[in-house]
Amino acid sequence: MQLSTNLVRFSHWNRFLISFSMIATLVNPYIFGVTLYFWIFLVFFDFEFVAKVNNINKKYLLVMLMWNLLALLKMDLVLFIKLNTIFLGVVYLYLMQDKIVDYLKISFFISCLFCILQFILYFTSPSLALQFAGQGLSQNIWGEKYGTAGYANQYVTLFLPRMSGLSREGGFFASCVSVMILILIDKNKFKGKYKYLSITAYILSLSKSSIAIILVFILKIRPLINKFPRMLLILVFSILFVSIANHLNINDSKFIFAQENESIAHRLSSSYMIQHFSYDSLALGCDNSFKCVDNYVENNIIRFAANGLEPIQGINGIIVLTGYLGFLLFLFSIYIFKIDTFGVLTIVIFTSSITFITTDNFIILAYYYAYSSSLLRKN
Known part of the structure; x- marks a missing residue:
């Protein structure tokens, strides 16, 4: 019984760390010229996911084999790693569905709260605002050598300074907000206080990338x-x-x-x-x-x-x-x-x-x- 309880607790925290590492880019260190995402390793400690890997459609594996062969033909190791990282991330999210989306939602809203904090600090203590965003925040966590690359580009766009939450920079955060809203609508989880927090974060991160929100407004004509x-x-x-x-x-x-x-x-x-x-x-x-x-x-x-x-x-x-x-x-x-x-x-x-x-x-x-x-x- 105790073992079962411990496994449930471990699963709970592991999935939170996976989602937080994915959403909060800045909490991942920068090593040997690349951002090392913790979630890539943590997903293999989600034993339910590992048990479901056999459910992957063999056609999808064939497609990935073709992409990997293309990367090998180009002798491009970076292309090879990135293709497989994206595939792993998408497969994990799809196989786990609501069991990880709920944790993604929590992690996303933590990033939204950081966005609001950055906005407040921008007007009360601009130098401190920079320490809570972009590379400044990551270096505060990992030190100057291992802080992941980021850009706290808090300049005024469409009347308001744009904030970046826990993403690398404002445009990336704006895109993250838009796609998370789409996912939450699709899962019927875009409601209550979280809805208003998402909208606030969207407004405070307005940039050219924010145009992606148009997808939300045309959802009703998706069949067309x-x-x-x-x-x-x-x-x-x-x-x-x-x-x-x-x-x-x-x-x-x-x-x-x-x-x-x-x-x-x-x-x-x-x-x-x-x-x-x-x-x-x-x-x-x-x-x-x-x-x-x-x-x-x-x-x-x-x-x-x-x-x-x-x-x-x-x-x-x-x-x-x-x-x-x-x-x-x-x-x-x-x-x-x-x-x-x-x-x-x-x-x-x-x-x-x-x-x-x-x-x-x-x-x-x-x-x-x-x-x-x-x-x-x-x-």
């Missing part, structure tokens, strides 16, 4: 959206981003290096770049130098990437990072995982400002929501 072909939606957005990149001519030095254009240029750089691929880069995409386009010396996007602003954002970033083989494999994955059009739209929107293999919480949560909610409606 799902009548639109999934693959066509991806191609439409791909072409749309290419058209905008060309219209703005983001490779022009006067545009791309203007500070006020940095964010939009970064988001659209992949859409411009794929039009100028050298032939030997078409299949597998670029290496880390991004010197994979014709006349690369004259390509300002390459110089842009040298400053850390790599052209791998959004749907077209899949092509830059993994070539057209990777893009076709992405389409194949959508088909095998039976993600509906609304789920595809979710992925497109949440990855529009970040690479599709980002291991930060909101991307893993977005993939989980896209898959889980699509499957729920099919059943």
Whole structure:
């Protein structure tokens, strides 16, 4: 009896730590140039999850094998690790469902409370506000050497300074808020005081990434959206981003290096770049130098990437990072995982400002929501 009680208690705390490590990026240390997420290891101590691993659809494992082979062909260890980290996170969330979502909710609301605290400190003690956000907070936990990378960019956006909760920075937190609201609505858990706390956090983290909340407002027409072909939606957005990149001519030095254009240029750089691929880069995409386009010396996007602003954002970033083989494999994955059009739209929107293999919480949560909610409606 005592053993059973201890196991229940252990399971309770382990799942809380898993969810908190996933939601609160800043509590994870930065070692050997990467953020070491505790949840990756802790999930293997969730014995109920381990027992359910055999339930994974073999088709999904085949898809992951294909992605891993692609990473090996590129000899890209980082791609290999990130792909498997995302798959592990999504599989864990799906197999555990409400047994982990309840803990995610608690962890998320702790992050929301930090957001509110940061907002109050911004007006009462700005220097202290920085110590409770971004890299400052992580370094207070782990020290200067092991504090995870973050940016407490608490500047005014849409009349209010934007806060970042326990995420790396404001935009990431805004995306986390949006996708968590979607998940909680889907689980019928978006109610009461938690609803108002989520809305408050959304307002206090307003940024360009906050546009993702539009998905909440179009939930009621999801059946209508799902009548639109999934693959066509991806191609439409791909072409749309290419058209905008060309219209703005983001490779022009006067545009791309203007500070006020940095964010939009970064988001659209992949859409411009794929039009100028050298032939030997078409299949597998670029290496880390991004010197994979014709006349690369004259390509300002390459110089842009040298400053850390790599052209791998959004749907077209899949092509830059993994070539057209990777893009076709992405389409194949959508088909095998039976993600509906609304789920595809979710992925497109949440990855529009970040690479599709980002291991930060909101991307893993977005993939989980896209898959889980699509499957729920099919059943």
